[in-house]
Amino acid sequence: MARIVTPTAFDAIDPAKRIRNVALTLLAVGVGVLVLWLLEGAGSTKLVQALALFAIWGVATVSLNLINGTLGILSLGHHGFMLIGGYTTGLLMLDEAARQRILTSARSTMTEETLALSVSNLLRGVGLDALTTPETLWVRFLIAIFLGGLLAAFAGLLVGTPSLRLRGDYLAIVTFGFGEIIRLTASTRLFSAYTNGALGFPGVTSEFGKSIWWTFGVLAFTVFVISKLKYSSYGRAMQAIREDEIAAQAMGVNVAYHKILGFVISAFFAGVAGGLWVSWLGGVRLDFFLFQLTFFFLVAISAGGTGSITGVLLGTAVVVFVRQYGDPLEENYTIQTWLYIASATLALAAAGAVLFRTLRRLRPRLHWGSWVLLGGAAVAAVVAAVDPAVIEGTFRGFGMRAIFLSVLLIVIMVFRPEGMLGRTEFSWSWLLREQRTGPTDEERTQDAWMSNPAFRSDAGAAASREVEGPSDAAAPDDDEGGR
Amino acid sequence: MAMLEVEHLRKSFGGLTATNDVSFHVNQGEIVSIIGPNGAGKSTVFNLITGVYRPDAGDVRFEGKSIVGKSTNQVVDLGIARTFQNLRLFTNLTVLENVLISQHHRLRSNWLAAVFRTPSYRRQERSMREVATEKLGFFGPRLQSFRLHQPVYVLSYANRRRTEMARAMATGAKLLLLDEPSAGMNPKETSEITQIIRRMRDEGGYTIVLVEHKMNLVGEISDRVVVLDYGEKIAEGEYRSVVNDPKVIEAYLGKKAADDKREELADG
Numbered sequence A: 001m002a003r004i005v006t007p008t009a010f011d012a013i014d015p016a017k018r019i020r021n022v023a024l025t026l027l028a029v030g031v032g033v034l035v036l037w038l039l040e041g042a043g044s045t046k047l048v049q050a051l052a053l054f055a056i057w058g059v060a061t062v063s064l065n066l067i068n069g070t071l072g073i074l075s076l077g078h079h080g081f082m083l084i085g086g087y088t089t090g091l092l093m094l095d096e097a098a099r100q101r102i103l104t105s106a107r108s109t110m111t112e113e114t115l116a117l118s119v120s121n122l123l124r125g126v127g128l129d130a131l132t133t134p135e136t137l138w139v140r141f142l143i144a145i146f147l148g149g150l151l152a153a154f155a156g157l158l159v160g161t162p163s164l165r166l167r168g169d170y171l172a173i174v175t176f177g178f179g180e181i182i183r184l185t186a187s188t189r190l191f192s193a194y195t196n197g198a199l200g201f202p203g204v205t206s207e208f209g210k211s212i213w214w215t216f217g218v219l220a221f222t223v224f225v226i227s228k229l230k231y232s233s234y235g236r237a238m239q240a241i242r243e244d245e246i247a248a249q250a251m252g253v254n255v256a257y258h259k260i261l262g263f264v265i266s267a268f269f270a271g272v273a274g275g276l277w278v279s280w281l282g283g284v285r286l287d288f289f290l291f292q293l294t295f296f297f298l299v300a301i302s303a304g305g306t307g308s309i310t311g312v313l314l315g316t317a318v319v320v321f322v323r324q325y326g327d328p329l330e331e332n333y334t335i336q337t338w339l340y341i342a343s344a345t346l347a348l349a350a351a352g353a354v355l356f357r358t359l360r361r362l363r364p365r366l367h368w369g370s371w372v373l374l375g376g377a378a379v380a381a382v383v384a385a386v387d388p389a390v391i392e393g394t395f396r397g398f399g400m401r402a403i404f405l406s407v408l409l410i411v412i413m414v415f416r417p418e419g420m421l422g423r424t425e426f427s428w429s430w431l432l433r434e435q436r437t438g439p440t441d442e443e444r445t446q447d448a449w450m451s452n453p454a455f456r457s458d459a460g461a462a463a464s465r466e467v468e469g470p471s472d473a474a475a476p477d478d479d480e481g482g483r
Numbered sequence B: 001m002a003m004l005e006v007e008h009l010r011k012s013f014g015g016l017t018a019t020n021d022v023s024f025h026v027n028q029g030e031i032v033s034i035i036g037p038n039g040a041g042k043s044t045v046f047n048l049i050t051g052v053y054r055p056d057a058g059d060v061r062f063e064g065k066s067i068v069g070k071s072t073n074q075v076v077d078l079g080i081a082r083t084f085q086n087l088r089l090f091t092n093l094t095v096l097e098n099v100l101i102s103q104h105h106r107l108r109s110n111w112l113a114a115v116f117r118t119p120s121y122r123r124q125e126r127s128m129r130e131v132a133t134e135k136l137g138f139f140g141p142r143l144q145s146f147r148l149h150q151p152v153y154v155l156s157y158a159n160r161r162r163t164e165m166a167r168a169m170a171t172g173a174k175l176l177l178l179d180e181p182s183a184g185m186n187p188k189e190t191s192e193i194t195q196i197i198r199r200m201r202d203e204g205g206y207t208i209v210l211v212e213h214k215m216n217l218v219g220e221i222s223d224r225v226v227v228l229d230y231g232e233k234i235a236e237g238e239y240r241s242v243v244n245d246p247k248v249i250e251a252y253l254g255k256k257a258a259d260d261k262r263e264e265l266a267d268g
């Protein structure tokens, strides 16, 4: 009989530490809430806006990572799902004044019927007039983003279907195509009565998209659902599909169902993020939902680590920071300054190359490429210092933010391809270095003992008994099946 | 009635007939080995049974019902699980997770119940973990304790084979198809796995179909042996009678060896 060793508890956290972890979490949440409250009171709108944007994009990146990280499917159509949620929320929450303006505007393509679509009218229709007062705006907003999420989830169902037949790059192209199709059809005559064509419409309430409480509340809910899903049996099945689809199916996982499920849940939260996003922007327009949005999300999840939800949030924080505080990158500077910047960048690149070669134990550490970079840096610095008349003038670095993010991504991919956090989730035991990365010495000795049959009486006895091979001389030989 | 009945199975890939009119059956509680030279079509038979390929002709019946046309995961639901010749573990996941995943298809909670960790979901999750340790326990303590939480990529080759077998057992299947379970193992590990396969039948109650090249393993544990060559069944029966069959010797060792054997049999 097999001697079944009781494993040292599955989630080997002793109760005292669990209590400590909960206490620390509550403390951190308390401090966080206090800080947010103080910030809001201090009236730093720029910071509040950035934080709200972080939460909104966090909803989008965490949900995108359910497809990209957990299911292992490269999906490039997230901006399409967000658009559906965004336009739905925008239309349903448009305020009365804006509706009147659009109705009377000559360039508008919206009709009286489509402009009558609103959560208020919906609630009036079912006799819930109490919920149409200005005080209950939040109820209507929740209903609107929920409906936006549902519509996006339906689109997720459609986009997820090709994932059953296609794989890898081909599928990525299809998801990208779907995202663009959604954006382009939104502006066609088919839908322009709802979307106001390429014009879009302003007048969506900013009360929620720019509120830290609402955005972080939705983010908390999203992280709750997606992390609980990822670390459940369903999430394991999805990761199995990522690891080896054929093996997953051979082990009974219904691959089609789990792929579609991942797409639908992810698209739902993308739709919700889209609703918050239009509220943050205060209006709806087609160019709020460019592919660039998905690009930013991909940078965030790759930089943070597709294997870790907290890593994805960290990556999102970096991207949002660069977006909101990256203005100095795109200002007007003299060409002299740009030359200094170029010189510093080249020098940094040379330093990075040396560091890389040192980490990878490559010799010589100073590759000739590094010398070229250093030489370039020196030339740029000298030219800038001499400041000849030919380089007079100024230059504005449009798009520097995106370039900066791309370079950042390249650097992270070179030095840490699994992303900043890799597959580790942030946790207190991780922070306090209690997490185990391998067996302890004690376990190592125990292991040596365990795997040596000579030391064991039960299984060892059977295993160490020499098996007599077939006595027949003509028996085909071991391992030798070949002709 | 036999547990598994394979009847006149045929499958070609383009011009190559990988399986041609193969029939055999497996009774409950048996260990049946399929042997044959490389490329004989052994793995193809497994792929046909488990629904990876659809047969061109013939029938596969499990517990009396035809399973042709069912998808791979439906076949697992019915009670047939397999291992792969070239290890297909979920490499970045832990040993425990690997063995839990194969039980997922028996989970009776929907995804919302799983997200909100309902009591019923928690109960099932606990019992899944018990099953996982029980199945890993077949291989002694070496896949227990901290090993449970190690990612598969740090395991030795032999331990990966063992994990894959535990994973197949955990599906809850009654019939296991093991594709070269001892490939890449040293003689000591091979003799150990031989005993374990026998215990899987005796203690675990599994019926086992085995594809193997190591003849002493096959000889020691098989109730019956099916020999394939060029996609056709050339012999079936007890190990000793099969390895003395001139046709089998010809398939493995060539015509001359077979003629010698024929003479020997005629003399004796």
Ligand SMILES: Nc1ncnc2c1ncn2[C@@H]1O[C@H](COP(=O)(O)OP(=O)(O)OP(=O)(O)O)[C@@H](O)[C@H]1O
Pocket (backbone or CB within 6 Å): A481, B013, B016, B017, B018, B036, B037, B038, B039, B040, B041, B042, B043, B044, B045, B085
């Ligand atoms: N998907 C496929 N497409 C084309 N040919 C295939 C396919 N699968 C198997 N074959 C061919 O069918 C024949 C039988 O292959 P199979 O893998 O069943 O052999 P096997 O008996 O398992 O051999 P081995 O002992 O090497 O594992 C081989 O010639 C192989 O090349």
Ligand SMILES: [Mg+2]
Pocket (backbone or CB within 6 Å): B042, B043, B044, B085, B179
């Ligand atoms: Mg094979």
